[in-house]
Amino acid sequence: MSGYAILSADELRKRAEDLVPLIESKALSAEQNRTLDDEVVEALAEAGLFDLRRPQRYGGHETSALDTGDIVSIISAADPSAGWNTAAWAIGDWLAAAFPDHVQDEVFATSATRICVSLSPTGVATEAGDGLVVNGRWHFVSGARRSHWQAIMAMAPAPDGSQWPVAALVPMSELTIDDDWHTSGFAATGSVDTMAENLYVPRERTLPMVSVLQEQYASELNAASPVFRTPMIPTGAAGFIGVAIGMGRAALAEFHRNLSGRPITFTDYSLQSEAPVTHFEVAEAALKLEEAEYYAWKMATVLDQKGAADEAWTLEERMHNRGRLGRLVRLVEEAVDVLASASGGSSIKLSKPIQRIRRDIHAFSLHGLMHPNTNFELYGRSLCGLPPNTQYL
Known part of the structure; x- marks a missing residue:
C-alpha cells in the first residue's frame, strides 16, 4: 500500500503534547463514564497516535520502543487511562503484525483499525474443519468497546495430542461484551470482559503461542523491521x-x-x-x-x-x-x-x-x-x- 504519511517521532510527540489540554479536561468525566471520551479517542486517532506500532505499509509509524514510551508518557500524564489504552492498542498492532501477511491485509484493511488484546488463555478451542471453534471469556480487555478486532487466547489441541495456548484474531462483531468494569483504578480504560460462544476461527487467523514466545512469527514482510523482530x-x-x-x-x-x-x-x-x-x-x-x-x-x-x-x-x-x-x-x-x-x-x-x-x-x-x-x-x-x-x- 502507498500514499500514507509516515510521521516522525518528533511530530508524533508534538501532536501528543498539543492534545494534553483536551485529554486533561475529559479525564474526570471519562473516569465517571468508565470509558474514554469520544472526542479524545477521535483526536488521538486523527493525530495518528494509535498507529505507533502498526506496520508502515498500513499507515503505521513503526516508532522505536524508546519513542513509543516517551509519547505514551505524554498522554499518560494527561490521563493514565488514555495512555494505557494507547499502549494496549500499540501492542495489539504489534501482535497482529506477527500473523501471516494476508491476514494482516484483512485486519488492517482500514486505517481506523484498533486491536485489543487478552494474553490469558481463558478460552477453549476444538478442531473444526480447517479452523477452530472457540468458547470462552476474557477478562480485562482494555478498550474493547472502541476496538475492531481482538487477539484472544485459548487452549487448543497441539500436534502431539496435548493442549497448548493459541492466539487468534477475531472481529469484535463476533464477540459479546459483558460490561463488568467497575473499578477503583484505571476506570476509563473500559477493560470489560468479552465472550465467545461456538465461534469459528479460520486456522490462518491463529498462531500457537509457543511460536510467538520463541519469535517464530508468520509474517514475511515484517521480518526485516527492527520493530517486529x-x-x-x-x-x-x-x-x-x-x-x-x-x-x-x-x-x-x-x-x-x-x-x-x-x-x-x-x-x-x-x-x-x-x-x-x-x-x-x-x-x-x-x-x-x-x-x-x-x-x-x-x-x-x-x-x-x-x-x-x-x-x-x-x-x-x-x-x-x-x-x-x-x-x-x-x-x-x-x-x-x-x-x-x-x-x-x-x-x-x-x-x-x-x-x-x-x-x-x-x-x-x-x-x-x-x-x-x-x-x-x-x-x-x-x-x-x-x-x-x-x-x-
Whole structure:
C-alpha cells in the first residue's frame, strides 16, 4: 500500500503534547463514564497516535520502543487511562503484525483499525474443519468497546495430542461484551470482559503461542523491521513503561502546582514549601522518579538495540528485564504515594488528579506482568542460578 504519511517521532510527540489540554479536561468525566471520551479517542486517532506500532505499509509509524514510551508518557500524564489504552492498542498492532501477511491485509484493511488484546488463555478451542471453534471469556480487555478486532487466547489441541495456548484474531462483531468494569483504578480504560460462544476461527487467523514466545512469527514482510523482530514479553513490557512514567511526572507536577501559597494546617508553617518535611518528601519522590526513568529507558533502549542488530536475547537478559520492570513500577508507586500523602486533605476530592493517579498506579502495579514482587522473584531466580518459573519472558 502507498500514499500514507509516515510521521516522525518528533511530530508524533508534538501532536501528543498539543492534545494534553483536551485529554486533561475529559479525564474526570471519562473516569465517571468508565470509558474514554469520544472526542479524545477521535483526536488521538486523527493525530495518528494509535498507529505507533502498526506496520508502515498500513499507515503505521513503526516508532522505536524508546519513542513509543516517551509519547505514551505524554498522554499518560494527561490521563493514565488514555495512555494505557494507547499502549494496549500499540501492542495489539504489534501482535497482529506477527500473523501471516494476508491476514494482516484483512485486519488492517482500514486505517481506523484498533486491536485489543487478552494474553490469558481463558478460552477453549476444538478442531473444526480447517479452523477452530472457540468458547470462552476474557477478562480485562482494555478498550474493547472502541476496538475492531481482538487477539484472544485459548487452549487448543497441539500436534502431539496435548493442549497448548493459541492466539487468534477475531472481529469484535463476533464477540459479546459483558460490561463488568467497575473499578477503583484505571476506570476509563473500559477493560470489560468479552465472550465467545461456538465461534469459528479460520486456522490462518491463529498462531500457537509457543511460536510467538520463541519469535517464530508468520509474517514475511515484517521480518526485516527492527520493530517486529523483538520478543513479545520485552516488547509488551516496554510498551507500557511510558504509562508509569507519565503518572509519576503528572503526580510531581500536580504537587508543585498546588504547593504555592499553601500552609500546613494546624502548624506554624504558613507555607508548606518552607517546611523541612516537604523538602524531604519532594526530594525523595523526585529521586525515585528519576531512578524509575533510568530503568524504563534502559529497557526500551536495550529492546531497540537488539531489534536493530537482530540479536537474540539470553534467558538471563529476559529475567533481568522483568526485574527492571518490577523496580520501576515499585519506584513510581512509592513516589506517587509520597506526593499524595504530602498533598493534604483536599487532595482526596475526586476533582483532584493526584488521587486518581494514586489509584491508577496501584491498579497498574497489580497487573500480572507489572507486579513488582512477581518480577523480583523471577529476576532473583536468575541471580540464584535457577531457571524461570514462567514461559512469559
